[in-house]
Amino acid sequence: MNPSPLAVRCQNVVKIYDTGDQKVTALNGVNLEIAMGELMMLVGPSGCGKTTLISVIAGILDQDDGYCEVFGEDLLSMSNQRKLNFRARNIGFVFQAFNLLPALTAAENVSVPLIINGMKRSDAERKAVAVLEQVGLGARVTALPSELSGGQQQRVAIARALIHSPRLIVCDEPTSSLDHETGHNVMTLLKEVALHKDRALVIVTHDARIFDFADRIAEMDDGHIVGVKGAGLKAKG
Amino acid sequence: MNHIAIKMLMGDRGKYLGIVMGLTFASLIMTQQPAIFLGLMSRSYSFISDVGLPDIWVMDEKVQFVDDIKPLQDTELYRVRGISGVEWAMPMYKGLLKARLADGTFQTCNVVGLDDATLIGGPPVMLEGSIEDLRRSDGIIVDIDGARDKLGKPTPGGERIPLKIGDSVELNDHRAIVVGIAKVTRTFQSQPVVYTTYSRAKNYAPKERKLLSFVLVKAKQGQDLAELTRRIRATTGLAAYTGEAFKTLTYEYFMHNTGIPINFGISVLLGFIVGAAIAGQTFYNSTLENLRQFGVLKAMGTSNWVLLRMILLQAVLVGTIGYGLGVGLTALFGYSMRNSILAFKFPWQLLMFSGAGVSLICIFAALLSIIKVIRLEPAIVFKG
Structure with missing residues (x-):
């Protein structure tokens, strides 16, 4: 059996933030591989570099050293425009604070990635309604984010991350603003709807209650990957 | 993306109205005060306008304006x-x-x-x-x-x-x-x-x-x-002027020898500054509050060029509405005062003048916001 192709391959990735007075090393030689069809969780204490790592993987932050390849493409060597197009087509985002545009309805929020990719607004919104139905929000397509509960907002965010069929979805603490049951439902949805063999999911989390959903868990500390635990293993809380 | 830009602008109704009100105020002051000024100045040569038949006015060469009579x-x-x-x-x-x-x-x-x-x-x-x-x-x-x-x-x-x-x-x-x-x-x-x-x-x-x-x-x-x-x-x-040249002589005398232009100029400048401050500040604040949203759009693949166009569209929209309201209020003011002693003249050039003023304010406001958004790192979206 052939091994799954790699979605992400990071080698010795270094990122240093220059705050003026001092330099802070956020990533200090990170090595990580994520396969297609895999749900990888990044865990570790605050400030260990998890968010910096998914920012590099998602192509919204350039590393200072090392190599990061996403679907076989070196993000650092891409021009800005190519990187924008790459992100628009290949990456979906789910955020801790949902980051929905408050003035747009659920359907309009979900349609944004398609509009960025050049689809006509009416077609994009039609497709958005279909995806919202898929995540169980078919009845709330015209609701504004302020009219939705936290769980519903995160479902809208998941629909937005899925609508343009990206090959990589990066999630930053997707359940930490939600209660246990809602968080569990959101993870079930992510696993059932978002994850398939042509897509990888990277989730940054502190929430030990959702570790069971991971295929693998990479534990980070002080800018390093200190250990990767395989499927079914529960990381230290 | 235009639709998203407009919705983002109007999403916070209070801020949106604040920007429009600021621009309306600026447009009103920059149109109404010069209209009164032009009305006053046109009165300085109204006697010449009323005497329409002659082509040329002949007078003592020392005459500086129509009421400066030096008999012959x-x-x-x-x-x-x-x-x-x-x-x-x-x-x-x-x-x-x-x-x-x-x-x-x-x-x-x-x-x-x-x-x-x-x-x-x-x-x-x-x-x-x-x-x-x-x-x-x-x-x-x-x-x-x-x-x-x-x-x-x-x-x-x-x-x-x-x-x-x-x-x-x-x-x-x-x-x-x-x-x-x-x-x-x-x-x-x-x-x-x-x-x-x-x-x-x-x-x-x-x-x-x-x-x-x-x-x-x-x-x-x-x-x-x-x-x-x-x-x-x-x-x-002797001095001899065509009717138009005599009007200009009179007009320029009042422009150079009275404090009227300075007084009205200060009003117009204040209107511009206050309008720019209110509209510019509110527009910029609105952008700052939407910064995370711009960051999300940037992370999802929206280019700086598209974001720039979105901000310009927002500026043009509020500018047009504010300008229209200000000019409309000025026209209404002039119309309601048409039978009063108030001097009021509203030529099309004044529309261009106040339009240019409001455009400057909008460009200033948009420029501050554009610089902020273009410099924005999309990685902001992952910050708490």
Whole structure:
């Protein structure tokens, strides 16, 4: 059996933030591989570099050293425009604070990635309604984010991350603003709807209650990957 | 993305209204104050506009504006008439004389003496009577505003009974009978205007050797006016201006020698600064509050160029609405004041001026926001 192709391959990735007075090393030689069809969780204490790592993987932050390849493409060597197009087509985002545009309805929020990719607004919104139905929000397509509960907002965010069929979805603490049951439902949805063999999911989390959903868990500390635990293993809380 | 930009702009109704109100205020001040200023300044030469028939005004070379009368000898009239290219030349007296009212008080009037034979230079619109009535003994024509107000007969209650045809007035101790009421354009000083014949005006005026104020000249058909004015100057040594040039001379005198432009200029500048501060600050704050949303769009693959277009669209939208409201309010103000003493002139150039002012504010506001958004790191989306 052939091994799954790699979605992400990071080698010795270094990122240093220059705050003026001092330099802070956020990533200090990170090595990580994520396969297609895999749900990888990044865990570790605050400030260990998890968010910096998914920012590099998602192509919204350039590393200072090392190599990061996403679907076989070196993000650092891409021009800005190519990187924008790459992100628009290949990456979906789910955020801790949902980051929905408050003035747009659920359907309009979900349609944004398609509009960025050049689809006509009416077609994009039609497709958005279909995806919202898929995540169980078919009845709330015209609701504004302020009219939705936290769980519903995160479902809208998941629909937005899925609508343009990206090959990589990066999630930053997707359940930490939600209660246990809602968080569990959101993870079930992510696993059932978002994850398939042509897509990888990277989730940054502190929430030990959702570790069971991971295929693998990479534990980070002080800018390093200190250990990767395989499927079914529960990381230290 | 335009639809998203508009929704982002209008999402916070309070901020959106704040930006529009700021721009409306700026547009209103930058249109209304100059309109009043232009109205006032146009009054400085309204007398020249009212005397429409002559092509050229001849006067003493030291005259600086229309009310700066430096009398000529009557013989100058004949010298001008002798210049080739002159169809006709008529005398005009213009001077300030005191009228004694029924209650014994005095009112300064702008007395205009017209050529006895032709009555050229008379009021533009007669409301009652006819200009020919000036030929009647002691006849004068009074402007309607003066007749109603300053020359009206005072009553014990403080109100004034308007002068009417047949009433008499004392002009410099000479009896004058109202034979007509005219409509004239309000002048800068807003004194009552009294028309009479040239010879009668000379009787009313204090005795002086020289009393001729202007020689009004009509050029022969096909005569080049610039050439004729040069010829009149060269021949007589007097100043000669076309009607438009005389208006400009008067206008520029008021511009350079009164504080009016500075006062109105300060108002306009304040309107611009306050408008820019309110609209610019609110627009920028609105962008700052939407910064995370711009970051999300950037992370999802929206280019800086598209974000720039979105901000420009927002600026153009609020600018257009604010400008339209401000200009509309100015027009409404002018319309509601059309019968009042207020000076108001609203030419199309003023629309361009205030439009340019509002555009500058919008560009300034948009520029601050654009710089912020272009420098924005998309990684902000993962910050708590």
